[in-house]
Amino acid sequence: MKKYTVAVVGATGVVGREMIQVLESRNFPVGTLVPLASERSAGAEVEFHGKHIEVKVLNKDSFDGVDIALFSAGGSVSAEFAPIAAKSGAVAIDNTSHFRMFPDVPLVVPEVNAHAIKGHKGIISNPNCSTAQMVLVLKPFHDAGIIERVVVSTYQSVSGAGKEGMNELESQSRKTLSGMEIECKKFPHPIAFNLIPQIDSFLENGYTKEEVKMIEETKKILGDPSIQVTATTVRVPVFVGHSESINIQTKRKLSVAQVRELLSVMPGVEVMDDPSKLIYPTPRETAGRDEVFVGRIREDLSHPRAIDLWCVSDNLRKGAALNAVQIAEAWMQG
Amino acid sequence: MKKYTVAVVGATGVVGREMIQVLESRNFPVGTLVPLASERSAGAEVEFHGKHIEVKVLNKDSFDGVDIALFSAGGSVSAEFAPIAAKSGAVAIDNTSHFRMFPDVPLVVPEVNAHAIKGHKGIISNPNCSTAQMVLVLKPFHDAGIIERVVVSTYQSVSGAGKEGMNELESQSRKTLSGMEIECKKFPHPIAFNLIPQIDSFLENGYTKEEVKMIEETKKILGDPSIQVTATTVRVPVFVGHSESINIQTKRKLSVAQVRELLSVMPGVEVMDDPSKLIYPTPRETAGRDEVFVGRIREDLSHPRAIDLWCVSDNLRKGAALNAVQIAEAWMQG
Numbered sequence: 099m100k101k102y103t104v105a106v107v108g109a110t111g112v113v114g115r116e117m118i119q120v121l122e123s124r125n126f127p128v129g130t131l132v133p134l135a136s137e138r139s140a141g142a143e144v145e146f147h148g149k150h151i152e153v154k155v156l157n158k159d160s161f162d163g164v165d166i167a168l169f170s171a172g173g174s175v176s177a178e179f180a181p182i183a184a185k186s187g188a189v190a191i192d193n194t195s196h197f198r199m200f201p202d203v204p205l206v207v208p209e210v211n212a213h214a215i216k217g218h219k220g221i222i223s224n225p226n227c228s229t230a231q232m233v234l235v236l237k238p239f240h241d242a243g244i245i246e247r248v249v250v251s252t253y254q255s256v257s258g259a260g261k262e263g264m265n266e267l268e269s270q271s272r273k274t275l276s277g278m279e280i281e282c283k284k285f286p287h288p289i290a291f292n293l294i295p296q297i298d299s300f301l302e303n304g305y306t307k308e309e310v311k312m313i314e315e316t317k318k319i320l321g322d323p324s325i326q327v328t329a330t331t332v333r334v335p336v337f338v339g340h341s342e343s344i345n346i347q348t349k350r351k352l353s354v355a356q357v358r359e360l361l362s363v364m365p366g367v368e369v370m371d372d373p374s375k376l377i378y379p380t381p382r383e384t385a386g387r388d389e390v391f392v393g394r395i396r397e398d399l400s401h402p403r404a405i406d407l408w409c410v411s412d413n414l415r416k417g418a419a420l421n422a423v424q425i426a427e428a429w430m431q432g
Numbered sequence: 433m434k435k436y437t438v439a440v441v442g443a444t445g446v447v448g449r450e451m452i453q454v455l456e457s458r459n460f461p462v463g464t465l466v467p468l469a470s471e472r473s474a475g476a477e478v479e480f481h482g483k484h485i486e487v488k489v490l491n492k493d494s495f496d497g498v499d500i501a502l503f504s505a506g507g508s509v510s511a512e513f514a515p516i517a518a519k520s521g522a523v524a525i526d527n528t529s530h531f532r533m534f535p536d537v538p539l540v541v542p543e544v545n546a547h548a549i550k551g552h553k554g555i556i557s558n559p560n561c562s563t564a565q566m567v568l569v570l571k572p573f574h575d576a577g578i579i580e581r582v583v584v585s586t587y588q589s590v591s592g593a594g595k596e597g598m599n600e601l602e603s604q605s606r607k608t609l610s611g612m613e614i615e616c617k618k619f620p621h622p623i624a625f626n627l628i629p630q631i632d633s634f635l636e637n638g639y640t641k642e643e644v645k646m647i648e649e650t651k652k653i654l655g656d657p658s659i660q661v662t663a664t665t666v667r668v669p670v671f672v673g674h675s676e677s678i679n680i681q682t683k684r685k686l687s688v689a690q691v692r693e694l695l696s697v698m699p700g701v702e703v704m705d706d707p708s709k710l711i712y713p714t715p716r717e718t719a720g721r722d723e724v725f726v727g728r729i730r731e732d733l734s735h736p737r738a739i740d741l742w743c744v745s746d747n748l749r750k751g752a753a754l755n756a757v758q759i760a761e762a763w764m765q766g
Contacts, residue, residue, distance in 0.1 A: 247734050251585035251677035253627055253666065267625075268609065275606055291601075291670050292716035293587050295677075295728050295742045300707035304688065304730030313733060326734035330677040330742065332587065335669050336625050343585035343629075343664040343677075354638065373634035382626035394629050396638030399647060400581050400660035408629045408664065 101129030102430070105164045105188070107179065108171030109133030109153050110142050112260050113193060116419035117168050118144055126423060127430075134160050135171070161186040166426050169193055170418065184220025189429055191222050191422050195307075198223040198315060205318050207421060209366045210237045212428045214321075222425055225319060226311040227417025228252050228331060228340050231390045233319045234367055234416070235344065235409050238360035240320050243348030243403075247326040250312065253334045253341040254297060255381060258413050259284055267335055285333065294333040306331060339381025340413040347404040354397055357405055361392055366416065371395050379410035388415050435463030436764070439498045439522070441513065442505030443467030443487050444476050446594050447527060450753035451502050452478055460757060461764075468494050469505070495520040500760050503527060504752065518554025523763055525556050525756050529641075532557040532649060539652050541755060543699045544571045546762045556759055559653060560645040561751025562586050562665060562674055565724045567653045568701055568750070569678065569743050572694035574654050577682030577737075581660040584646065587668045587675040588631060589715060592747050593618055601669055619667065628667040640665060673715025674747040681738040688731055691739055695726055700750065705729050713744035722749050 104121065108114040114135070121128055133144045134156040142153040154160065156179060161167055167183040169176045170193040180190040180197065197203040204214035205223045210233050215222060225233070232250060239245050256263035262284040270280045270290030280288055287294050297308035305313075312329040334341075352360075362369045370379045371393040378393030390411040398404035411417060438455065442448040448469070455462055467478045468490040476487040488494065490513060495501055501517040503510045504527040514524040514531065531537040538548040539557045544567050549556060559567070566584060573579050590597035596618040604614040604624035614622055621628050632641035639647075646663040668675075686694075696703045704713045705727040712727030724745040732738035745751060 249583045249679050249734065251664075253587070253668070271605060272609055275602065275609070286710045287714050288716050290716075292714050293668065293670060293675050294714060295675070295712050296707075296710065300710075303733070304707060304728070305733070328679065328732045328734040328738070328740055330585075330728065330740055332675075332677065332742075334587070334627065336627060341627050341629070341666075343666065345583050345662065373630075373638060376620045376630065376634075378629050380621050380626050380628060382622050382624075394638065394664065398662045399637070399639070400583070400662040404662070406662055406664055408666075 099127055101127045102165040103130040103132065103163055104128050105132040105134055105161060105167040107134045107156060107167060107169045107175065109144050110135045110139040111170060112257055112264070113170040113414060113418045115144065116414045117170065117422060118146055120419045120423045122147055124423060126426065132160070132164060158182055161188050164188040166191065168422050168426070180221050189218065189222065190220060191224060191425050193224045193418055193422055195226060195311060197221050198225065199318065205315060206425050207233050207319055208424045208428045209234060209364070211319055211321065215425065215429055222429065224418065224422045224425060225315045226308070227258055227413040228254060228308065228342065229312050229315040229319070230417050230421050231340060231409055231411035232312065232342055232344065233316055234364065234390045235361065235392055235407070236316065236320060236346065238364050239346050239348055239352065240322065242356070242360055243350040243352045245325045245346060246349055247347040248316070249345040250327070250329045251343045252329065252331045254331060255336040255339050255413060256289060256333065257338045258340065264337055267337060289333060289335055291335060295330065297331040297333055336381045338385040338412055338414060339410055340417060341381055341408065341410045343408055345398060345404055345406050347401055349403070351403040352405060354395055354405070357395055366390055367392060378408060381410050384410050385412050387412055388420055390416055433461055435461045436499040437464040437466060437497055438462050439466040439468055439495060439501040441468045441490060441501060441503045441509065443478055444469045444473040445504060446591055446598070447504040447748060447752045449478065450748045451504065451756060452480055454753045454757045456481055458757060460760065466494070466498060492516055495522050498522040500525065502756050502760070514555050523552065523556065524554060525558060525759050527558045527752055527756055529560060529645060531555050532559065533652065539649060540759050541567050541653055542758045542762045543568060545653055545655065549759065549763055556763065558752065558756045558759060559649045560642070561592055561747040562588060562642065562676065563646050563649040563653070564751050564755050565674060565743055565745035566646065566676055566678065567650055568698065568724045569695065569726055569741070570650065570654060570680065572698050573680050573682055573686065574656065576690070576694055577684040577686045579659045579680060580683055581681040582650070583679040584661070584663045585677045586663065586665045588665060589670040589673050589747060590623060590667065591672045592674065598671055601671060605669070623667060623669055625669060629664065631665045631667055670715045672719040672746060672748060673744055674751060675715055675742065675744045677742055679732060679738055679740050681735055683737070685737040686739060688729055688739070691729055700724055701726060712742060715744050718744050719746050721746055722754055724750055
C-alpha cells in the first residue's frame with residue numbers, strides 16, 4: 099500500500115494536534131509525518147504512533163517531497179504557503195477561511211460533496227467548524243425536501259478560538275469562583291459564566307464573518323445558491339463541542355418520522371433523540387466523538403413545512419481535524 | 433398615601449428574595465410586609481428597609497388583612513393558596529405557570545398589556561421569564577409591522593431553576609476544574625461547561641413545556657393568536673441573565689433604522705448595539721439591571737421582511753420579581 103508524506107502546518111495548535119491524533123487513530127497511510135510550525139514552536143515535539151517527532155520551522159522549502167499538507171495555522175499562513183505547497187506537488191488541505199469561497203477551490207465535507215474534490219487545482223478547503231456539522235444535517239433535507247430557508251443560532255465552544263480561548267475560559271472560571279477580578283485577553287468580553295454574541299469580526303451589514311461563513315459556505319457545499327440561511331453565532335462557556343439550534347424550512351413537507359429515518363442513514367450523523375428518556379446530545383457528553391449528533395427533532399408549530407432540531411459535534415473533530423483527514427482519504431481514493 | 437399589606441409567598445427563594453429587594457428599591461408603599469414560606473424555612477428572616485422580619489409558615493389564614501400577595505413558591509402552592517388569597521380580598525400576583533393560560537386570568541407585562549389587569553378576578557399571572565423579555569421586544573414589531581412568525585432560541589441561566597440550580601453550576605464547575613467527578617442532582621445532565629437543550633418536561637409533540645409557554649403566552653400577552661412562534665429553549669452555564677436569539681418576520685418590512693428607533697422608545701427596553709465598538713449585551717455584564725437589552729439588530733439576509741436580534745435580561749428581575757411588582761404598581765393605579 100502506498101504511503102504518503104504528510105505535513106501538518108500549525109502542528110502545535112489545538113487543531114494541529116488533533117489532526118495528528120486523527121491521522122494516527124484512523125491509521126492513515128503516513129510514510130513520513132512532517133510537523134511544521136512558526137519559530138515560536140521551534141524545538142517542540144509531537145507524538146505520532148509512539149514516536150516523538152521534532153516540529154520544524156515552516157519555510158518555503160518545507161514542502162519538498164510532501165504529498166499532503168494539512169494547514170491549520172491561520173489565514174495569512176495559508177495564503178502564503180498553501181500555494182507554495184501546491185506548486186511543489188502536494189495537495190494542500192486548508193482549514194482556514196482564506197480560500198474557501200475561491201471559485202476554483204473545492205470546499206468539501208466528504209459525506210456531502212466528495213465529488214467536488216476532482217476539480218481541485220492543488221488546494222482544497224475545509225469548511226468552517228459550525229458549517230461542517232450543519233451541512234451534514236442539512237444534506238438529507240436538501241435531497242428529500244429542497245431547502246427553502248434555514249434559521250440557525252449557534253452555541254460555540256471556546257476551543258474554536260484555540261488554546262488561548264480554552265485557557266481564558268479556565269482561568270476566568272477559577273477567578274470568578276474565587277471572587278477575584280478577571281482579565282479579558284482573547285475574547286472582547288468575559289466568557290466565564292457568560293455568553294458572547296460575536297465570533298470573528300463585524301461586517302457592514304451587522305453580521306459577523308462567522309455568520310456569513312455559515313451562510314455562504316452552506317450554499318457552496320450543497321451546491322445550491324438559492325438556499326436562504328440566516329445565522330446568529332454565539333460563544334458559550336464550553337470547552338469543546340459546538341451546538342446549534344436549527345430551523346429548517348423545506349419546499350416539500352417532511353414529517354418527523356421521515357427526518358429521523360433520513361438522518362439515521364446519513365453517514366457521519368447519529369440520531370440521539372429520545373425525550374421520554376431525556377436523551378439528546380450535549381457538548382460535554384459527546385466531546386471526543388467523530389459523529390454529528392442530532393436530537394430534539396420536532397415539527398415546527400409555527401410553519402407547515404419546517405423542522406426544529408438540535409445538533410452537537412466536537413468542533414475539533416468533524417469541524418476541523420477529522421474532516422481535513424477525511425478529505426485526504428477521499429482524495430487518496432481518487 | 434395609602435400603604436399596603438404585602439405578602440410574599442416563597443420569601444426565602446431566589447425570586448422571593450428578589451421581590452422583597454425590588455419592593456424596597458422601588459419604594460413600593462408597603463405598610464406591612466408578610467414573608468411566607470413552607471415549614472422548611474420556618475424561623476428564617478428577611479431584611480426589608482433595614483429591619484429583620486421573621487418568615488411565617490404559609491397556611492390558610494396567612495392572607496387575613498393582606499392587600500397584595502406575590503406568589504413564587506411553585507405551581508402547586510399557587511394552585512392551592514392563590515384562590516384563598518383572592519377570596520380573602522387580596523389580589524394574588526402569581527409568578528408560576530399554573531394560572532397563566534386560564535381565560536379569566538390576565539397574563540401581564542405592564543409595558544405591553546397593563547389594560548388587561550382591569551378584568552382580573554383576584555388572580556393576575558406573571559409570565560414565564562423567557563416570555564416576558566421577548567414580548568417587550570416584540571411589542572413594537574407587533575404594533576408597526578404585524579408579526580407573522582418568530583423563531584427563537586434561548587440561552588437561559590441556571591437561576592431560572594432557583595438556588596439549587598445556581599449551587600449545582602457552582603459545585604460542578606469547581607469539581608470540573610479540579611478534575612473531580614461531578615454529580616447531577618438538579619439538572620438531568622451536567623451543566624458546568626455544558627449545555628442542556630431541555631427546560632421543564634417534554635410534551636407529546638417533542639416540545640418542552642418551557643417552549644410551549646413561550647409560544648402560548650406570547651399570543652396571549654400580545655392579544656394576537658395568529659402570531660406564529662417556535663422556540664428551542666436551552667440551559668447554559670450562566671448564573672443570572674437569560675439571552676435569546678430572535679428572528680422576527682413581519683407582514684410589513686421594517687428597516688434596521690426603524691427597528692432601532694421603535695425599540696429605543698419602548699419602555700423597559702434599552703438598545704445596546706454598536707458593532708463598531710463591540711457593544712452588545714451579555715448576561716454577566718447586565719445582571720442586576722431592570723431593562724431588557726437588545727443588540728445585534730440586523731436585516732435577515734434570508735428573508736425580505738425579517739429582523740435578527742439578540743436580547744438579554746436579568747431573569748430574576750424583568751423575568752420574575754420586577755414584573756410582578758410592576759403589575760402590583762399598575763393594579764394600584766387602577
